[in-house]
Amino acid sequence: MNDVILRLDAVEKHFGATPAVHGVTLEIARGEFFALLGPSGCGKTTLLRLVAGFEQPDAGRVVLDGTDVAGVPANERPVNTVFQHYALFPHLTVADNVAFGLRYKSEIRNQKSDIDEMLRLVRLEGLGDRKPDQLSGGQKQRVALARALILHPKVLLLDEPLAALDVKLRKEMQVELKALQRRVGITFIFVTHDQEEALTLADRVAVMNLGKVEQVGTTEAIFERPWTKFVADFMGAVNFFDGFVVRPEKMRLHAAATAGAVEGKVESKVYQGETTRWLVRAADGKLLTVVEQNDGVPDAVSRLKPGDRVWVTWERRHEVPMK
Amino acid sequence: MKHGARSMEHGAPVLRAVTWAVYAFLYAPIAVLVVFSFNSERQTAVWKNFTLDWYRVLFRDELIGHAVANSLIVGVVATVVATVIGTMAGLALARHEFRGKRATMSLLYLPVIVPEIVVGAALVSLFGFIAMRLSLTTVILAHIAFSISYVALVVRARLAGFDRSLEEAAMDLGANRWQTFWRVTMPLITPGVMAGALLVFTLSIDDYIITSFVAGPGATTLPLQIYSMVKTGVTPEINAVSTLLLAVTIGLIAAAQRLQNPAR
Numbered sequence: 001m002n003d004v005i006l007r008l009d010a011v012e013k014h015f016g017a018t019p020a021v022h023g024v025t026l027e028i029a030r031g032e033f034f035a036l037l038g039p040s041g042c043g044k045t046t047l048l049r050l051v052a053g054f055e056q057p058d059a060g061r062v063v064l065d066g067t068d069v070a071g072v073p074a075n076e077r078p079v080n081t082v083f084q085h086y087a088l089f090p091h092l093t094v095a096d097n098v099a100f101g102l103r104y105k106s107e108i109r110n111q112k113s114d115i116d117e118m119l120r121l122v123r124l125e126g127l128g129d130r131k132p133d134q135l136s137g138g139q140k141q142r143v144a145l146a147r148a149l150i151l152h153p154k155v156l157l158l159d160e161p162l163a164a165l166d167v168k169l170r171k172e173m174q175v176e177l178k179a180l181q182r183r184v185g186i187t188f189i190f191v192t193h194d195q196e197e198a199l200t201l202a203d204r205v206a207v208m209n210l211g212k213v214e215q216v217g218t219t220e221a222i223f224e225r226p227w228t229k230f231v232a233d234f235m236g237a238v239n240f241f242d243g244f245v246v247r248p249e250k251m252r253l254h255a256a257a258t259a260g261a262v263e264g265k266v267e268s269k270v271y272q273g274e275t276t277r278w279l280v281r282a283a284d285g286k287l288l289t290v291v292e293q294n295d296g297v298p299d300a301v302s303r304l305k306p307g308d309r310v311w312v313t314w315e316r317r318h319e320v321p322m323k
Numbered sequence: 324m325k326h327g328a329r330s331m332e333h334g335a336p337v338l339r340a341v342t343w344a345v346y347a348f349l350y351a352p353i354a355v356l357v358v359f360s361f362n363s364e365r366q367t368a369v370w371k372n373f374t375l376d377w378y379r380v381l382f383r384d385e386l387i388g389h390a391v392a393n394s395l396i397v398g399v400v401a402t403v404v405a406t407v408i409g410t411m412a413g414l415a416l417a418r419h420e421f422r423g424k425r426a427t428m429s430l431l432y433l434p435v436i437v438p439e440i441v442v443g444a445a446l447v448s449l450f451g452f453i454a455m456r457l458s459l460t461t462v463i464l465a466h467i468a469f470s471i472s473y474v475a476l477v478v479r480a481r482l483a484g485f486d487r488s489l490e491e492a493a494m495d496l497g498a499n500r501w502q503t504f505w506r507v508t509m510p511l512i513t514p515g516v517m518a519g520a521l522l523v524f525t526l527s528i529d530d531y532i533i534t535s536f537v538a539g540p541g542a543t544t545l546p547l548q549i550y551s552m553v554k555t556g557v558t559p560e561i562n563a564v565s566t567l568l569l570a571v572t573i574g575l576i577a578a579a580q581r582l583q584n585p586a587r
Contacts, residue, residue, distance in 0.1 A: 074494045087492035104497030
């Protein structure tokens with residue numbers, strides 16, 4: 001990468017004896033939409049806080065746009081954060097929330113028009129006089145974005161930005177966030193535990209586990225070619241065999257004996273709308289997960305019930321090698 | 324369920340009667356005091372006509388005027404000083420881990436629990452020990468001493484529900500610690516601080532026991548003045564001044580509660 005905006009170099013952070021971030025090295029390109037993905041407690045939020053300046057690393061370097069920011073406090077870093085629960089100032093209006101950081105940035109002039117323009121950008125025009133508790137969840141989210149983006153940060157950090165929203169709103173905000181990032185061209189780094197959200201929003205993803213980065217890559221690479229068992233499992237590829245893994249939706253079920261198939265019994269089936277999720281107990285005791293598309297036309301497979309005999313097949317090319 | 328509801332209905336008149344009896348027991352003396360402050364008869368036991376004469380007498384009474392002035396000086400100075408120190412103590416307790424924090428908290432609760440008579444006796448012997456002459460200053464110092472705890476406890480309670488990410492957000496947006504404190508922390512804890520201040524003023528304005536120990540000559544506060552007047556017999560004038568004190572106290576308590584529960 002020739003245009004690196006943020007480089008993490010063997011970053012370490014311990015809380016007491018437990019390492020929260022352990023030897024993390026990452027490079028993030030200018031203008032990238034980057035996801036830190038992992039289960040709770042994997043260190044992704046600590047990593048974000050190290051970049052924001054709320055925590056200082058025990059070892060390693062955080063290099064922002066070519067400058068080592070070791071020891072630089074949060075208020076002096078050209079980085080802004082959208083907090084998980086937005087952290088809007090309840091005693092200030094929307095406009096005053098958005099304007100909050102401007103007075104500490106002397107180079108930004110013409111504040112009033114800046115604020116109006118920013119409110120328009122996040123579709124909050126006319127709501128500048130409201131107080132945060134008069135806003136919906138999605139509107140609060142947009143105020144938090146406006147408040148940070150108005151300062152033109154080199155990197156915008158987002159901590160579980162959509163976790164506090166309900167499902168429908170979350171889908172809408174995903175689209176909006178992605179479009180907003182393209183429009184402003186600022187590097188976004190967001191933390192999430194939701195693999196689907198990471199895939200939808202990000203250009204590249206770092207999957208974290210126990211304070212370490214397990215794999216960094218494009219969303220497609222992470223999804224289709226996981227390097228480690230943890231990544232495969234976290235991305236939903238749960239059918240592990242000796243030396244390889246197969247994703248559930250790449251497997252097919254058959255109601256009759258098929259050449260090269262693994263024979264088993266239906267343990268359970270869960271109808272999920274677009275798909276049905278089957279658990280099959282193979283003859284050797286292994287539990288396989290198979291996801292079949294529903295086409296609405298009942299056939300021999302869709303009529304199978306728990307306890308019925310079933311045959312599972314997959315193609316060799318869908319086997320992802322794994323130690 | 325139905326049976327229970329019916330038996331509650333049967334009990335309702337009794338419950339109501341008991342409730343009114345309790346209220347009468349609590350408030351009848353106060354009602355008598357207030358009513359008789361408007362009585363034109365000097366004899367406090369007999370009602371004659373409505374009058375505001377006693378309030379007029381009151382405002383011309385130099386001794387009472389002096390006592391009110393003393394009480395206001397003590398109240399205002401003690402409130403300001405105790406609120407500042409108590410707020411800082413509350414912040415330190417809510418925000419920081421330090422050696423002896425638990426002990427500090429217990430010590431802070433102590434003035435709230437210790438009998439006033441003990442505090443008064445202790446203070447008077449302390450002032451004696453450091454050879455400080457009793458005066459209005461010793462009254463102020465005493466009031467500050469017993470008030471700090473109340474402010475610290477109220478402010479600490481207010482900070483218990485404080486979202487720390489608000490302060491991080493302020494720093495993230497470029498404010499340093501000092502700017503963050505004045506633009507975010509302080510505005511949000513102000514209702515708690517004000518409630519603490521009003522509480523302190525209320526405690527100070529009607530404290531008798533501790534004040535009676537530490538007041539020097541000429542440092543008579545209003546409660547001390549009222550008590551000394553009562554010794555020579557209850558007059559409508561005392562009823563009037565007590566009524567005013569009551570009104571001020573109720574007003575301040577109501578304001579303090581309003582500030583602590585701004586929901587309504």
